[in-house]
Amino acid sequence: MAGRERQAFIVGVRVWRARRKAEEASFGSEKDVRAAYTEYGGELLGFAHSALGDHQLAEEVVQEVFLRAWRASSSFDSSRGSMRTWLYAIARNAVVDARRRRAVRPPAAPAEDAGREKADADVDPYDQLLARIELREALDRLRREHREVVVEVYFLGRSCADVAGELGIPASSVRSRLYHGIRALRGILDENGWLAP
Numbered sequence: 001m002a003g004r005e006r007q008a009f010i011v012g013v014r015v016w017r018a019r020r021k022a023e024e025a026s027f028g029s030e031k032d033v034r035a036a037y038t039e040y041g042g043e044l045l046g047f048a049h050s051a052l053g054d055h056q057l058a059e060e061v062v063q064e065v066f067l068r069a070w071r072a073s074s075s076f077d078s079s080r081g082s083m084r085t086w087l088y089a090i091a092r093n094a095v096v097d098a099r100r101r102r103a104v105r106p107p108a109a110p111a112e113d114a115g116r117e118k119a120d121a122d123v124d125p126y127d128q129l130l131a132r133i134e135l136r137e138a139l140d141r142l143r144r145e146h147r148e149v150v151v152e153v154y155f156l157g158r159s160c161a162d163v164a165g166e167l168g169i170p171a172s173s174v175r176s177r178l179y180h181g182i183r184a185l186r187g188i189l190d191e192n193g194w195l196a197p
Contacts, residue, residue: 037066040084044091051095056159057102063172064094138188146181153178 044065048058068090069076076086139147152163153174160178164171 033066033070036069036083036087040087041066044087047088047091048095048098052098052102054102056161057098059159059161059171060175061091061094061098064097065091068094134189134192138185138192141188142181142184146177146184149174149177150181150185154182 041062045058045062048061048065049055052058052061065087069087072090076083139151142150148167149163152158153160160171160174164174167174
């Protein structure tokens with residue numbers, strides 16, 4: 001073989017061995033899960049995004065896939081199929097579940113949006129200023145890590161994955177902080193009588 005062909009062959013063998021090792025692995029440890037995620041996470045994200053058309057929801061699906069795989073690790077049998085095939089089967093089920101959850105939440109009707117825009121136009125600017133001040137006070141009462149995530153995701157429209165990358169924590173932690181932060185914020189606003197009945 002020529003030099004380039006030999007080098008390409010060696011790289012191909014290494015890739016084949018790494019993939020084979022990943023396929024024969026199990027989810028016995030956190031290290032195994034990380035290896036499987038490194039090997040298949042990107043393509044599963046692409047699969048979920050293609051199926052759902054929503055990047056953030058696709059990220060949640062991939063996390064759900066690996067959580068389900070971890071919980072059902074004893075059911076994986078490499079003699080019946082590869083880990084990739086097994087993970088894709090779990091992903092298909094997770095995508096179907098995500099579609100069902102999304103279908104349950106009705107989208108906002110255009111008429112409601114038009115009515116909301118008209119209502120916003122009728123709001124007194126002093127009332128808007130007061131609402132902002134009240135919201136700022138409520139945000140200041142949140143724990144720092146909750147406030148940071150609520151502002152970044154809810155008010156600035158950033159994705160949980162972006163915020164997670166910036167903070168160096170998992171996206172699931174960002175979603176958890178967002179959930180608890182919004183819940184605490186609603187409680188503070190309600191406690192002060194700032195939420196509409």
